[in-house]
Amino acid sequence: xxxRMDKLLSLFEEKxxxxxxxxxxxxxxxxxxxxxxxxxxADRKLINRTHGGAARIKTLNYEPVFKEREEFAPREKxxxxxxxASLVQDGQIIAIDTGTTCSFIPQFLSDKKITVVTNSLRVxxxxxxxxxxxxxxxxxxxxxxxxxxxxxxxxxxxxxxxFDVFFMGVGGxxxxxxxxxxxxxxxxxxxxxxRNSLTLVTLADSSxxxxxxxxxxxxxxxxxxxxxxxxxxxxxxxxxxxxxVRVVLAAxxxxxxxxxxxxxxxxx
Numbered sequence: 001x002x003x004r005m006d007k008l009l010s011l012f013e014e015k016x017x018x019x020x021x022x023x024x025x026x027x028x029x030x031x032x033x034x035x036x037x038x039x040x041x042a043d044r045k046l047i048n049r050t051h052g053g054a055a056r057i058k059t060l061n062y063e064p065v066f067k068e069r070e071e072f073a074p075r076e077k078x079x080x081x082x083x084x085a086s087l088v089q090d091g092q093i094i095a096i097d098t099g100t101t102c103s104f105i106p107q108f109l110s111d112k113k114i115t116v117v118t119n120s121l122r123v124x125x126x127x128x129x130x131x132x133x134x135x136x137x138x139x140x141x142x143x144x145x146x147x148x149x150x151x152x153x154x155x156x157x158x159x160x161x162x163f164d165v166f167f168m169g170v171g172g173x174x175x176x177x178x179x180x181x182x183x184x185x186x187x188x189x190x191x192x193x194x195r196n197s198l199t200l201v202t203l204a205d206s207s208x209x210x211x212x213x214x215x216x217x218x219x220x221x222x223x224x225x226x227x228x229x230x231x232x233x234x235x236x237x238x239x240x241x242x243x244x245v246r247v248v249l250a251a252x253x254x255x256x257x258x259x260x261x262x263x264x265x266x267x268x
Contacts, residue, residue, distance in 0.1 A: 004029070005037050009046060012056040019053040048207040051076055051229070055207060076205045076229040077101040079250040082108050083227050084167050084203055090114065092164040095193045096123045098148035098186060099169030101203045109133065117161060119154055119189055121147040136161075143185065150185035158192045166197035170204055171213030173226070175239045179217040187215045199224045206230040220245060 004027060011018060011026065020038070024031045042049035047056060081104030088094060090113050096102050098120040106116070106126035115134040116127050121142070127133045140154030168190055171181040179202065181187050194200055194217075202223050209232060221243040229250050232240070240247055 005041070008034075008037055009041060012047060012054075015056075017050075017053060017055045022053075050205075050207060074100075076250070077203075078104045078107075080203050080205060080227050080229055081105045083248055083250040084201060085109050087165065087201065087225070088112055088114060089164075093117070093161070095158075095163045095166040095197060096120060097166070097168045097190065097193070097203075098123075098146060099203075101205065102167055102169045105167060106130065106133070117158065117163065119149040119158075121149070143183070146183070146186075148186055148189075150183075150189055155188055155192050158189065159196065161196060163193065163197040165199045165201055166193045167201050167203060168193070168217075170202055170208055170217065172208050172211030173202070173204055173220075174210060174212045175220075175236060177212040177216065178219045179223065180211075180213040181215055181217055182213050184215045187217050190217050194218055194222060201225040201227060203227050209236065219243075 008023065008027060011023070018026075020031050020034050023034045023038075027034065038047065038049055038054045041047045042054065047054045077100055080101055084102075085105050085108035088109060092112075093115040094117070096105055096116055096118040098118075103120060103122040103126065106123055109116075109127075110130060110132065113132045115136065116123070117136040117138070118124060118127070119138055119140065124135065124137060127135045138149055138154045138157040140149040140151040140157075142149055168179075169181075170179050173179055181190065200223050202225070204226065206229055209228065209230075220240060223243070223245050225246045225248060226240065227248045227250060231249065232247065237247065
C-alpha cells in the first residue's frame with residue numbers, strides 16, 4: 001500500500017466518515033484519485049464506500065450513537081425510507097423500527113390513513129403531528145442514546161397485536177449470519193414484531209450489506225423484502241433469491257469514478 005493510501009486509511013482512526021472532497025483537500029490530490037483509492041480500500045474490506053465518501057468499519061459490538069449515524073449517508077437513507085413508505089396502503093397497521101433509516105418513513109406517509117406502532121421516539125415525534133396516523137406507543141425502558149424503548153413490558157405489549165407490515169432496520173446483513181444488530185434489547189423487540197407481522201421489510205443502506213454485528217435477529221428467509229440503495233453482488237443476489245426475498249433498489253443518483261451522477265431506476 002502506498003504511503004498516500006496509508007495516510008488516507010489512518011484518517012479514519014480520527015473520524016468515522018469523510019466526503020471525497022474533504023479527503024482530496026487533506027491529501028492534496030484530485031477527487032478522481034481519492035475515489036480510486038477509496039474503491040481499492042473498500043475492495044479490501046478496509047473501509048465502507050458510500051455515496052460521495054467513505055466510512056470506517058466498526059467492530060461487531062460497536063454501535064454509533066443515533067446522532068452520529070444520522071449524519072451518515074442521509075440522502076441514501078431518505079430514499080430508502082421513501083421506497084418503504086410507497087409500499088404502505090390505506091387502512092394498514094404497520095410497525096416501524098428504531099434506527100435512522102426507519103425514522104424517515106413517517107415523512108412520506110402524509111397521504112395514508114394508517115395505524116403505526118413503534119418503539120422509536122424519533123418515529124413517534126414524526127407521527128404525532130400527522131392527523132392521518134393513529135399512533136400506539138408501547139411502555140418500557142428508554143435507551144437514551146438511541147431513542148428507543150425496550151424491555152419485558154415492551155415485548156409483552158407488542159405481542160398482543162398483529163401487523164400488516166414491519167419495517168425493520170438492521171446492523172448487518174450477511175449470507176451466513178443472516179440479519180444482525182448491535183443491541184440484545186432491541187433484538188428482542190424486533191423478533192416479537194417479526195413473529196406478529198404478515199410482511200417483514202428490511203431497510204438497509206449499502207454499508208450494512210455483507211456486515212455482521214453482535215446479535216442475531218433472524219435468518220434471511222424470514223425477510224420478505226429488502227430495500228437498499230445499491231445493486232448487490234451476484235452471490236448476495238443468489239442467496240436472497242434462494243431465500244425468496246424480493247430486493248428493491250431505492251431511486252438514487254450514483255456517482256461514477258469521474259464524479260458524474262446518474263439515476264438508478266426504482267424497482268417496486
